[in-house]
Amino acid sequence: MDFHPSRHTLLLVGSANGEFTLWEIGLRERLVSKPFKIWDMQACSAQFQSVLAKDSSMPINRVTWSPDGDLIGVAFAKHLIHLYAYQQPNEARQVLEIEAHSGGVNDIAFSRPNKQLCVVTCGDDKLIRVWDMHGQKIYSFEGHEAPVYSICPHHKETIQFIFSTSIDGKIKAWLYDNAGSRVDYDAPGKWCTTMLYSADGTRLFSCGTSKEGDSHLVEWNESEGSIKRTYSGFRKKASGVVQGVVQFDTAQNHILAAGEDNQIKFWDVDNTNMLTFIDADGGLPGLPRLRFNKEGNLLAVTTVDNGFKILANSDGLRSLRAFGNRPFEAFRSPYEASAMKVSGAPVVAGISPNIGRMDNLDRNSPAKPSPILVC
Template identity: 65%
Template structure:
């Protein structure tokens, strides 16, 4: 309640990230002022406060859920240049990873076989990787153009991609050879004068999408040339936030008037028609 009261009087505070746990029973909210809230979701409108963390000094820039040692934890990063791992039941801090020389912009927890690790990316474009121990960073890579970058794996977890924008406005969408810290493929078609950090998302194991130049742009993962783009009938932000649903048939896109447009392919349109709220959603509908 104290945090909510302070937010009401401070319009500079914002929400940086909202992320669901893998099982869909929890979601976390990262604020631009030190706090993280974890909520329990029981279906419908039943949402309950689960945990509050004073996670970092300054902004909490990103959060994600992971399962180190088979226990669900939430991982956070922030303006204080650190990455922290928290027990979602007790709120106890499990690990604190330090070594970045700039604020940590984003993270990407992942696992391969029995190895659990976290990629972290700072605003100076430095990428580090951490195991869940106190032995320090295992790698030190540079993001293309030393950009603020978001990394993400495809649905199968065997291909790693990133998208980001540097201080000069140059944006990069790439696929990595993760074991070598080398770029395998650079996708062409992003603008060279972005005003914000370009966001992207992955449609399972087939397509990439990014919000850029008042449009949503699409690539085939196996082809570096731009596949297609849409302005969604106009009204998009210069660098809109985008997010696909789990099936990859609906795409939410942020707009300049603080609303959200829902784009859909033919399967997505059919899905919308079967929902009770299809009239409301179809009023926002565009087709790609």
């Protein structure tokens, strides 16, 4: 899932059946739905066509917006990425189809090396690749010894670089000069890890899972390549129990959130002790996926019935009430709201219009779960 960078109630959702949908949360409406299809089969490699002949399913691994919100990037579990141009309010036009990797495309992000918008991808073939807006490969980074799980493009002043993590727990960093990785760190847990910067770009965090299923959330000291903080609050797993990979996100520079134990857990970035946790009145998977909007006042979380819920703090509730052309009573009472089911999309099966309160996530608020307003 990914919220639009400037339209803070617009949510992009990818699903395991290859469809992506676009939701206007304020109106509780689905604006766009794009089932998976291959645009040009003749351009696909013989290897990819053979893979599809054996199994035509095409789960989405990642969806993301470009920095200006004009483009949508979709990474699939087999070889492909798609780029769409978003035209308000409900049009998504095909732009590029790229066979980006051999095997799964595990992550996709936008970057601006040399001030030109590009797409960065990583995959099961252990590579990180950078593509221009014509679909031409302009950089390829080799050095990981295992499939690359995630990427994090960033810049410091005029220096552009990409952090990458692989499923053997290695963290590397690349400049756009093909001179090899500039760092080689071990992620806590030494398995799948995701890296994110704070909203202002000054602090670097990672969150991941070990093969034993233990979760690790840390802040890094970039200049030294060392761990600055380790956040506590994750439950110790039973030996050998691996449910998947913990997901996390940051909001407005001072809140971290991660999904674990059928809950959403929150930390203040300056305090290693967990601030609070909420279960959104139940219905969350063991390791829920989650995403803040750019203002940090809405949080989308996945549910066990292949839908998602929206949680909001007081600012988020006010922004939703700004959609004054629709009655808001459904958000006020836990008994009046009703789930919206989406036909024809078995993986993203519905959106719950329920709003859970995150009012307690202010720095000065008590670390105590607030009531959740759900039906």
